[in-house]
Amino acid sequence: MNFIKDISPDPASDKELADAFRESGDSRYLSRLYSRYMDLVFGVCLKYFKEAERSKDAVMDIYSELNTKLRQHEVEYFKGWLHVLTRNHCLMQLRSPRNIKTTEFQPAFMQSGQNEHLMNEALEKEEHFRQMEACMETLPQEQKQTIALFYLENKCYNEIAALTGFEWNKVRSYIQNGKRNLKICMENGSKNTLSGTHE
Numbered sequence: 001m002n003f004i005k006d007i008s009p010d011p012a013s014d015k016e017l018a019d020a021f022r023e024s025g026d027s028r029y030l031s032r033l034y035s036r037y038m039d040l041v042f043g044v045c046l047k048y049f050k051e052a053e054r055s056k057d058a059v060m061d062i063y064s065e066l067n068t069k070l071r072q073h074e075v076e077y078f079k080g081w082l083h084v085l086t087r088n089h090c091l092m093q094l095r096s097p098r099n100i101k102t103t104e105f106q107p108a109f110m111q112s113g114q115n116e117h118l119m120n121e122a123l124e125k126e127e128h129f130r131q132m133e134a135c136m137e138t139l140p141q142e143q144k145q146t147i148a149l150f151y152l153e154n155k156c157y158n159e160i161a162a163l164t165g166f167e168w169n170k171v172r173s174y175i176q177n178g179k180r181n182l183k184i185c186m187e188n189g190s191k192n193t194l195s196g197t198h199e
Helices: 014-024 027-035 038-049 052-072 078-094 097-104 113-136 141-152 157-164 168-198
Strands: none
Touching (some): 014 078, 027 052, 038 052, 078 141, 113 141, 113 168, 141 157, 141 168
C-alpha cells in the first residue's frame, strides 16, 4: 500500500503508536501501526467478501475509517479492536442496499435459502460479538485485562504475567473467573433477548 513508507522493524508498541497518533494527529504513526496488521485485515475481508479486489479496497477504506476513529477513542488492545472493527465494516458492507440489490439479479437457483442462511449466520455472529463486548465491560479490570490479552492478543500465561506484573497463579485465576463471568453474562443476555421477542 502506498501509504506505508517504513518497513524496518518498529520498536514502539501498538498502544504507543495509537496514543501518539491520537495526540498528534500525525498519520505517520497510524501508517506504522496499520502496516503490522494489513495482512490480518485483508484476510478477514477476504473471508467475508470472497473477492480479492474488493478486500483490497476494504483494506484502504478501513485505514480511512481508522484515521477518524482512532482520534476519538483510546484503544488498549489494538489488534483485537481492529479485528472487531474490520468484521463490523465487512458486515455493514454486506448488508448495504448496493450489495443486496446485486443479489436480486442472480438466477433463481443461486437465490435459494443459502444466501438467507449465510446472512442470518453473519447477523447471529455479529450479535454474539456485541454481547461479548458489552459483557467484557462488566468484568473487573484484572479479569478484563487478562481475558483480552489471552484471547485477543493470543498471549500465554507467562507473557501476561510479564506484561501485567500479576503472579502466574493470579493470571490463571483471573482468566478462569473472567471466562465464567463472561459466560454467565452472555447467557443472561441471551435470555433477555429471547424474552424481549415474546413480549
